[in-house]
Amino acid sequence: MIEPTTERELADAVAGASGPFAIQGGGTRGIGVPVAGERLSLAKLSGISLYEPGALTIVAGAGTPMSEIEAALRSEGQMLPFEPMDHRDLLGTDGTPTIGGVVATNASGPRRLRAGACRDSLIGVRYINGHGAAVKNGGRVMKNVTGYDLVKLMAGSYGTLGVLSEVSFKLLPKPDASGEVTLRDLSLADGISAMAAALGSPYEVSGAAMMPGEGSVVRLRLEGFENSVGYRGAELIKTLKKFGPAEMTMGGDDDWRAIRDVSVFANKSTVWKVSIKASDVPALLESALAPSHAYDAMLDWGGGLVWIGADDSQLAAHSAADAVAGAQALHTDLQTHLARIGGHATLVKGSDDLKVRVPVFQPEVAPLVALATGLRAQFDPRGLFNPGVMG
Amino acid sequence: MEMPTPDPRILALKSRLVQRLREVLPHDAVIDDETETRVYECDALTAYRCPPLCAVLPASTEEVSAVLKICHQEGVPVVPRGSGTSLAGGALPTADCVILGVARLCDVLETDYDNRFIKVQTGRTNLSVTGAVESDGFFYAPDPSSQLACAIAGNIAMNSGGAHCLKYGVTTNNLLGVKMVMMDGTVVDIGGAHMDAGGYDWLGLICGSEGQLGVVTEATLRILPKPEGARPVLIGYKSAEIAGACVSDIIKAGVLPVAIEYMDRKVLEVVERHAKAGYPDCEALLIVEVEGSPAEIDEQLGLIKQIAAKHDPVELREAKDAAEAGRIWLGRKSAFGAMGQINDYMCLDGTIPVSSLPHVLRRIGELSTEFGLEVGNVFHAGDGNMHPLILFDANKPGDLELCEEMGAEILKLCVEVGGCLTGEHGVGIEKRDLMNVQFAPQDLEAQMRVKDVFDPAWLLNPAKVFPLADTAARRAQPEAAA
Numbered sequence: 047m048i049e050p051t052t053e054r055e056l057a058d059a060v061a062g063a064s065g066p067f068a069i070q071g072g073g074t075r076g077i078g079v080p081v082a083g084e085r086l087s088l089a090k091l092s093g094i095s096l097y098e099p100g101a102l103t104i105v106a107g108a109g110t111p112m113s114e115i116e117a118a119l120r121s122e123g124q125m126l127p128f129e130p131m132d133h134r135d136l137l138g139t140d141g142t143p144t145i146g147g148v149v150a151t152n153a154s155g156p157r158r159l160r161a162g163a164c165r166d167s168l169i170g171v172r173y174i175n176g177h178g179a180a181v182k183n184g185g186r187v188m189k190n191v192t193g194y195d196l197v198k199l200m201a202g203s204y205g206t207l208g209v210l211s212e213v214s215f216k217l218l219p220k221p222d223a224s225g226e227v228t229l230r231d232l233s234l235a236d237g238i239s240a241m242a243a244a245l246g247s248p249y250e251v252s253g254a255a256m257m258p259g260e261g262s263v264v265r266l267r268l269e270g271f272e273n274s275v276g277y278r279g280a281e282l283i284k285t286l287k288k289f290g291p292a293e294m295t296m297g298g299d300d301d302w303r304a305i306r307d308v309s310v311f312a313n314k315s316t317v318w319k320v321s322i323k324a325s326d327v328p329a330l331l332e333s334a335l336a337p338s339h340a341y342d343a344m345l346d347w348g349g350g351l352v353w354i355g356a357d358d359s360q361l362a363a364h365s366a367a368d369a370v371a372g373a374q375a376l377h378t379d380l381q382t383h384l385a386r387i388g389g390h391a392t393l394v395k396g397s398d399d400l401k402v403r404v405p406v407f408q409p410e411v412a413p414l415v416a417l418a419t420g421l422r423a424q425f426d427p428r429g430l431f432n433p434g435v436m437g
Numbered sequence: 438m439e440m441p442t443p444d445p446r447i448l449a450l451k452s453r454l455v456q457r458l459r460e461v462l463p464h465d466a467v468i469d470d471e472t473e474t475r476v477y478e479c480d481a482l483t484a485y486r487c488p489p490l491c492a493v494l495p496a497s498t499e500e501v502s503a504v505l506k507i508c509h510q511e512g513v514p515v516v517p518r519g520s521g522t523s524l525a526g527g528a529l530p531t532a533d534c535v536i537l538g539v540a541r542l543c544d545v546l547e548t549d550y551d552n553r554f555i556k557v558q559t560g561r562t563n564l565s566v567t568g569a570v571e572s573d574g575f576f577y578a579p580d581p582s583s584q585l586a587c588a589i590a591g592n593i594a595m596n597s598g599g600a601h602c603l604k605y606g607v608t609t610n611n612l613l614g615v616k617m618v619m620m621d622g623t624v625v626d627i628g629g630a631h632m633d634a635g636g637y638d639w640l641g642l643i644c645g646s647e648g649q650l651g652v653v654t655e656a657t658l659r660i661l662p663k664p665e666g667a668r669p670v671l672i673g674y675k676s677a678e679i680a681g682a683c684v685s686d687i688i689k690a691g692v693l694p695v696a697i698e699y700m701d702r703k704v705l706e707v708v709e710r711h712a713k714a715g716y717p718d719c720e721a722l723l724i725v726e727v728e729g730s731p732a733e734i735d736e737q738l739g740l741i742k743q744i745a746a747k748h749d750p751v752e753l754r755e756a757k758d759a760a761e762a763g764r765i766w767l768g769r770k771s772a773f774g775a776m777g778q779i780n781d782y783m784c785l786d787g788t789i790p791v792s793s794l795p796h797v798l799r800r801i802g803e804l805s806t807e808f809g810l811e812v813g814n815v816f817h818a819g820d821g822n823m824h825p826l827i828l829f830d831a832n833k834p835g836d837l838e839l840c841e842e843m844g845a846e847i848l849k850l851c852v853e854v855g856g857c858l859t860g861e862h863g864v865g866i867e868k869r870d871l872m873n874v875q876f877a878p879q880d881l882e883a884q885m886r887v888k889d890v891f892d893p894a895w896l897l898n899p900a901k902v903f904p905l906a907d908t909a910a911r912r913a914q915p916e917a918a919a
């Protein structure tokens with residue numbers, strides 16, 4: 047394993063590389079096909095180099111632990127707007143989640159609805175390219191259109207286009223208070239309609255999640271000054287009257303952590319993350335998948351994000367074949383359906399057996415595959431960075 | 438500002454090219470008459486003009502594709518154009534290019550309130566996107582001051598911002614999908630009505646690429662429910678330092694205004710004469726706007742007033758109703774127009790860390806004395822996006838050059854304090870040759886390699902964004918296309 051302590055050392059390691067790297071922050075987000083390559087750990091490129099609360103900006107080394115960033119922000123009453131998921135619960139990994147890993151996976155939680163994804167808050171990156179040169183893009187100011195936006199390109203590229211050494215974010219003040227409006231026992235379609243009505247209201251809902259099925263629950267989060275949260279909750283209940291009685295509670299900081307981290311699926315062997323137009327969810331879950339597959343689902347982002355989870359007994363029930371075959375069939379049906387209606391599915395958790403049999407990421411149309419291949423050839427001509435992870 | 442010498446091979450090609458374009462477009466959609474091509478000789482950076490070889494106005498994605506295929510085969514550069522309001526010369530033609538205008542692509546294709554998006558053709562103006570959903574209580578958030586005229590096409594190409602982006606973000610944060618035609622005519626759909634596009638972040642890459650990666654013909658945009666209400670407060674201060682400290686304190690206090698706008702004495706004087714907004718006599722004026730229900734607005738404005746009062750304001754005036762709010766905004770909204778009436782001006786657009794505001798304003802004042810050119814400052818203070826307006830006389834020989842020189846000094850200053858050359862207007866030709874101030878060679882090389890992938894022959898808007906010397910070799914190979 048290589049563990050550079052400075053950007054210079056990292057650049058030298060890449061320049062002198064003779065074979066591919068498996069790039070790692072804290073090793074908590076192993077998504078995609080396992081990479082055969084020398085482990086390159088960013089853990090020592092750690093530390094906050096600039097934090098200006100009055101300008102709502104922070105700059106940190108890619109290996110900086112999330113806990114360190116969160117503690118610094120908390121002390122000034124600020125936060126990363128996009129509420130990044132901690133993958134440890136779901137994936138059963140241990141290790142220290144890093145800010146670089148958050149960026150590489152574009153990890154974004156329930157507040158993504160209002161505040162955008164990780165890529166929307168990311169304002170600058172430094173990375174090492176395939177030639178071993180340090181490249182910067184963006185910077186530390188929140189409005190910047192100088193040249194192409196490679197900042198966004200690096201977010202969610204799973205380390206395949208460069209090795210991040212430093213990242214900068216814009217921040218938000220942490221809300222004073224939060225509250226929740228809850229609706230119960232709605233059908234999937236009604237739950238989605240209720241969330242759409244809430245998100246189409248002026249009451250600034252900052253989280254909209256649903257656990258469908260028996261005893262279904264729809265949860266709507268409100269954040270801001272205490273009086274304002276109370277007021278908006280009351281108005282929201284009026285807006286949602288036709289969906290039945292709703293309940294309003296004032297809440298705490300951590301109420302949405304389990305949704306953010308998809309903790310309910312911690313025991314599932316296989317989990318997919320689906321990005322879809324919310325109103326297409328009932329057709330996906332109830333018509334396309336339910337007749338031939340057994341699984342559970344959880345909706346976030348008002349239904350725009352669907353987590354699908356199954357354990358091996360659910361998967362094996364699909365046919366006489368084994369769980370891997372069942373998972374493969376579900377995977378294929380899911381991606382085929384989405385290719386037709388728009389959206390995409392990623393296999394976030396699954397056995398290595400499964401991951402080599404199916405495309406972990408939704409395959410793209412031919413012109414985009416050509417562009418992706420072209421970009422990789424330009425950014426990483428020697429194929430050093432997490433080869434094969436994104437296809 | 439230098440532009441590449443037109444390629445004689447292409448100039449000689451004109452009649453054949455026009456004929457081929459007429460084979461795929463209606464007759465009136467190909468403009469080759471020299472009196473008519475003049476319409477397209479410049480954008481809002483009017484100091485630079487050059488009529489194109491010809492202009493085309495396709496009315497469908499298929500027509501755009503057919504045009505690009507022909508230009509690709511013939512090795513002819515193409516400059517996409519929306520409404521031509523770019524302040525950076527982004528839509529400036531060269532004599533050997535085809536202007537591809539999307540003005541005839543202006544339909545609304547779909548509105549969906551349940552999933553909160555609108556799908557439009559990109560020639561549609563920014564304001565008319567909001568116009569299409571407003572009566573149902575929705576709006577499209579990015580609101581450049583030019584929104585009456587500018588097109589979504591240009592907004593996407595420049596990643597345009599607006600007064601309200603502190604809360605709602607800029608174009609890239611509100612773009613869900615595009616239909617784009619590549620230089621070789623290939624049509625590709627990226628993203629859609631779902632919240633995150635898959636694969637690499639193509640949308641993020643295309644947004645702000647200044648028409649150099651593809652021609653965007655359709656866009657899926659996020660729309661938002663209108664807030665219950667909004668109200669501004671106006672705060673006057675004795676100095677830029679104090680106003681800067683107030684901005685920083687407001688942000689730290691946890692209020693998130695939708696807008697924090699700043700005007701300095703020079704702008705205030707002109708605006709007062711022009712619009713009679715009743716602004717106080719002071720060095721620095723802030724307009725801070727918040728949104729919500731009446732009670733929510735009261736609470737937030739209460740907090741802001743408390744903070745503002747600690748800094749000993751010259752005046753603190755809260756809008757009690759819509760009429761007063763309108764008066765507070767009146768001057769800000771007419772600032773550019775008012776400045777334009779008294780003088781020619783060049784509008785800069787650098788961004789700086791908010792903490793450097795007082796230092797940068799002081800240095801701009803010194804530069805103004807040094808160069809003997811007056812400067813007015815009006816800008817988005819919450820995000821540090823400055824708009825220094827340098828006043829000059831276009832009829833006075835040498836004044837434009839002097840103004841450009843001073844502009845370059847100000848932009849270098851922005852970079853020096855940790856900021857950037859452009860916050861929302863784009864690089865175009867205007868800041869092209871300053872890119873080396875902000876970026877090292879390998880930083881620019883990484884960006885140019887993206888263009889190599891999308892447009893290997895460098896035919897799309899080739900003379901923009903990057904220093905000409907750095908792109909010369911790449912631009913000199915139009916045959917590579919054929």
Ligand SMILES: Cc1cc2nc3c(=O)[nH]c(=O)nc-3n(C[C@H](O)[C@H](O)[C@H](O)COP(=O)(O)OP(=O)(O)OC[C@H]3O[C@@H](n4cnc5c(N)ncnc54)[C@H](O)[C@@H]3O)c2cc1C
Pocket residue numbers: 480481516517518519520521522523524526527528539559580581582583586587588589590591592593594595596597598599600647648649651652653654773861862863898
């Ligand atoms: C008075 C005034 C006020 C302004 N205020 C603001 C402001 O507040 N905020 C702000 O951000 N900007 C502002 N601008 C700048 C300008 O309005 C924006 O840059 C706008 O987005 C340009 O849009 P347009 O349709 O006019 O584009 P154009 O000027 O026609 O073109 C701009 C760029 O887009 C490219 N392009 C055009 N169409 C396409 C297409 N279909 N596909 C790919 N590329 C394309 C062009 O090649 C060019 O590089 C202002 C301008 C003026 C004159």
